[in-house]
Amino acid sequence: MTVADTLNRDWQRFTPLRRLSRFAFYLATLAALVTSLRTIDVIPEFLYDAPDQMVDLFVRMWPPDPAYIAPTVKGLIETLHIATLGTIIAIVLALPIGLLAARNVTPNPLLNLLAKFIFVTSRSINSLVWALLFVAVFGPGPLAGTLAIAFRSIGFTGKLFAEALEESNKGSIEALTACGASKASTFLFGYWPQVRPSFWSIALFRWDINIRESAVLGIVGAGGVGVALDTALNLLYWDQVAVVLIAIFLVVILAEIIVTALRSRIL
Amino acid sequence: MMSRDSRIAFAPNWPTRIGWLALAVYVVYAGSQLGFSADRFSTGLEHGHRFLARMFPPNFSRWELIASGIAESIQIAIIATFFGILLSLPVGLLAARNLMPAWVSWPTRAFIALCRSFHPIIVAILFVKAIGFGALAGVMALIVASIGFISKLFAEAIEEISLKQVEAVRATGAGFLSTLIMGVQPQVLPRFIGFATYQLDSNLRNSTMVGIVGGGGIGASLFTAYQRFDFDVVLAILIIIVSLIMIAEIVSGWARRVFQ
Numbered sequence: 001m002t003v004a005d006t007l008n009r010d011w012q013r014f015t016p017l018r019r020l021s022r023f024a025f026y027l028a029t030l031a032a033l034v035t036s037l038r039t040i041d042v043i044p045e046f047l048y049d050a051p052d053q054m055v056d057l058f059v060r061m062w063p064p065d066p067a068y069i070a071p072t073v074k075g076l077i078e079t080l081h082i083a084t085l086g087t088i089i090a091i092v093l094a095l096p097i098g099l100l101a102a103r104n105v106t107p108n109p110l111l112n113l114l115a116k117f118i119f120v121t122s123r124s125i126n127s128l129v130w131a132l133l134f135v136a137v138f139g140p141g142p143l144a145g146t147l148a149i150a151f152r153s154i155g156f157t158g159k160l161f162a163e164a165l166e167e168s169n170k171g172s173i174e175a176l177t178a179c180g181a182s183k184a185s186t187f188l189f190g191y192w193p194q195v196r197p198s199f200w201s202i203a204l205f206r207w208d209i210n211i212r213e214s215a216v217l218g219i220v221g222a223g224g225v226g227v228a229l230d231t232a233l234n235l236l237y238w239d240q241v242a243v244v245l246i247a248i249f250l251v252v253i254l255a256e257i258i259v260t261a262l263r264s265r266i267l
Numbered sequence: 268m269m270s271r272d273s274r275i276a277f278a279p280n281w282p283t284r285i286g287w288l289a290l291a292v293y294v295v296y297a298g299s300q301l302g303f304s305a306d307r308f309s310t311g312l313e314h315g316h317r318f319l320a321r322m323f324p325p326n327f328s329r330w331e332l333i334a335s336g337i338a339e340s341i342q343i344a345i346i347a348t349f350f351g352i353l354l355s356l357p358v359g360l361l362a363a364r365n366l367m368p369a370w371v372s373w374p375t376r377a378f379i380a381l382c383r384s385f386h387p388i389i390v391a392i393l394f395v396k397a398i399g400f401g402a403l404a405g406v407m408a409l410i411v412a413s414i415g416f417i418s419k420l421f422a423e424a425i426e427e428i429s430l431k432q433v434e435a436v437r438a439t440g441a442g443f444l445s446t447l448i449m450g451v452q453p454q455v456l457p458r459f460i461g462f463a464t465y466q467l468d469s470n471l472r473n474s475t476m477v478g479i480v481g482g483g484g485i486g487a488s489l490f491t492a493y494q495r496f497d498f499d500v501v502l503a504i505l506i507i508i509v510s511l512i513m514i515a516e517i518v519s520g521w522a523r524r525v526f527q
Contacts, residue, residue: 021525033349036342046399053397081297088294101310114271124492126507128388133501137318138311142301209451216386219480223301232391245313245389252384 051162060238067238068232072247075218075225080251082224083210086149087157091203093150094158101158102155102165105191115162122155127213142223148231149210149217157206164198165191200266208259215248280515291413316499325506326499329448333504337511338484343477343484350406351413351470352463358414359421360447370442376422383415387473390481391482405482408469416469420454420462428454460526464519475508 014022100106130152134144173190181189190197218226226245232240327333334482361367362375391408398404428451478486485504492500 018525025522026527029349032345036345039338040342040402041339042345042403043399043401046401046403050398057393057396078301081301085294085297085301088290120513120516124472124509126472128476128479129489132316132490133318136498137315137495138307139314143303143307143311146301146303212386216388219388229389230395245385247455248389249381249384251382256380256384 006053018115037161047178063238063239063241064242064246065239066243068228068237068243069247071228072225072244075228075244076247076251077140079211079214079224079226081144082149083207084144084213086146086214087153087203087207087210089146089150090153090157090206094154094161097154098158098165100189101162104166104168104170105187115158119159122151122153122158124155125152127152127217131217131220132195135221140221140223145214145217145222145224148222152213153206153210156209157202161195161199164195164202168194180196201263204259204262204266208255211255215252247266271377289372289448292506302498320510321496321498322502324499327394327503329500329503331506332488333500336488336504337507339402340471340474340478340484340486342483343402343409343474344467347406347409347413348463348467348470348472350467351416353412354410355414355421359418359425363417363469364422364424365428367431372422375418379415379418379422381415382411383419385411387412388476388480391477395481400481400483402483405474405477408477408482409473412473413466413470417462417466421459424455424458424462425451445467457526461523464522468512468515468519472512 016104077245097115098116100111101119103112106112125147131144131148134147134151137145138147168191172194173186176186176190205243214226216223216226216229218228221229225248229241229244232238232244323502336429346507358375358379362372362379364372367375368369387408389412390489394404394407398407432454433446433450436446441449474484475489476484476486478484478488481487485508489501489504
């Protein structure tokens with residue numbers, strides 16, 4: 001091959017297979033979008049008065065009803081307990097399953113798969129649906145809400161915990177195994193010190209998400225500030241709804257600030 | 268000479284132990300505040316037994332209803348993800364502190380925080396009031412949720428890019444738009460596809476739920492079946508939702524690999 005040939009060669013960033021699969025991705029996205037837009041059931045008549053309805057909504061919300069602050073705060077405290085307890089239960093349940101899911105801790109593909117299946121199931125069912133199931137079992141109230149939050153969080157915390165375990169350094173584990181440490185000691189003194197920062201980071205991150213999630217569980221009767229929201233909504237007291245929404249907003253922002261501050265100290 | 272203490276491996280760490288103890292005390296306190304008791308738990312388990320007995324075997328005889336609900340959920344998720352991403356692009360760009368002045372980026376960041384702080388179900392309730400029952404309310408609620416999530420991550424991705432390539436493109440005399448397309452876009456596209464597929468998964472999960480408050484999709488059928496105590500239908504719907512999400516995760520894993 002002469003130098004001129006080398007210089008004249010076309011330079012391409014991607015291989016043909018890559019470009020083909022990218023093209024397939026774009027095509028599939030477009031096809032899915034067009035099909036969805038054409039077949040979705042939208043009632044256009046409802047849209048004509050949407051701006052009026054929006055204005056009406058905000059007019060009814062203002063001014064917020066100060067008398068509703070007391071029940072809202074009571075509900076919020078319950079919500080915080082639900083979120084915190086739910087996160088703790090989730091972590092307690094997720095730890096052993098996370099150990100089963102980590103391929104370096106449990107070298108058994110069947111058990112790994114089983115643990116992954118539990119994680120996917122836990123994450124795919126929405127917290128509201130989990131709440132419905134637990135309300136049917138334990139009756140309405142915060143117990144159902146706490147368990148819903150816990151079961152919904154197992155997948156998230158467990159998956160991330162298993163990933164942290166898989167990334168841990170083998171050196172100290174092998175050293176412990178070599179001096180005859182038991183399984184429990186290997187975990188406590190080999191894995192745990194390595195995964196501790198990510199463990200707390202995962203727990204805090206999930207707690208932050210759970211505060212948001214537990215604020216709505218009351219809509220299906222599972223306790224917390226959502227009960228106050230549901231009552232106000234059903235009675236069409238929009239000024240009381242405004243109080244609840246403002247309170248949720250403040251707590252969520254506060255939780256996010258706390259979590260960000262704590263995480264930057266841990267990591 | 269060294270003190271004896273310092274030679275003990277894994278010396279007891281009292282602050283940590285007190286921390287764990289405080290956590291245990293909190294669990295007991297919060298549990299009592301919420302009215303947990305062993306009594307309640309055991310009656311619950313009895314109910315649970317009957318509940319599970321009524322769930323099995325799953326009843327797929329209403330498959331036409333389930334299929335149309337699932338189809339609507341998928342439509343809601345796809346449309347909401349597409350428009351959510353489309354709107355997130357400019358919002359995320361405006362929120363990136365390395366490309367925008369502070370008086371643009373801070374209000375945009377506040378807007379993103381507002382979108383993110385409410386659970387999609389609350390947004391869905393407000394949209395059901397504003398534009399009535401149906402899939403559109405669900406779509407709008409999930410668009411808001413997508414903006415809150417994607418814009419934030421997109422802004423962070425833009426803030427982490429290498430400015431050398433941007434400068435190189437600028438040095439050729441490119442305008443703002445060309446700089447974005449040639450200098451910024453190639454650096455953020457792979458991560459962006461990652462966010463987008465993640466958001467599609469997340470929207471798919473949430474679109475199965477907005478129906479509970481009237482936002483369309485399978486959630487409506489699920490809630491109706493639940494209220495009629497048709498728990499075998501509930502289980503059938505749950506099985507289909509879980510398998511749908513599994514398929515979606517496989518597809519999005521494939522998409523992420525293609526764009527790596």
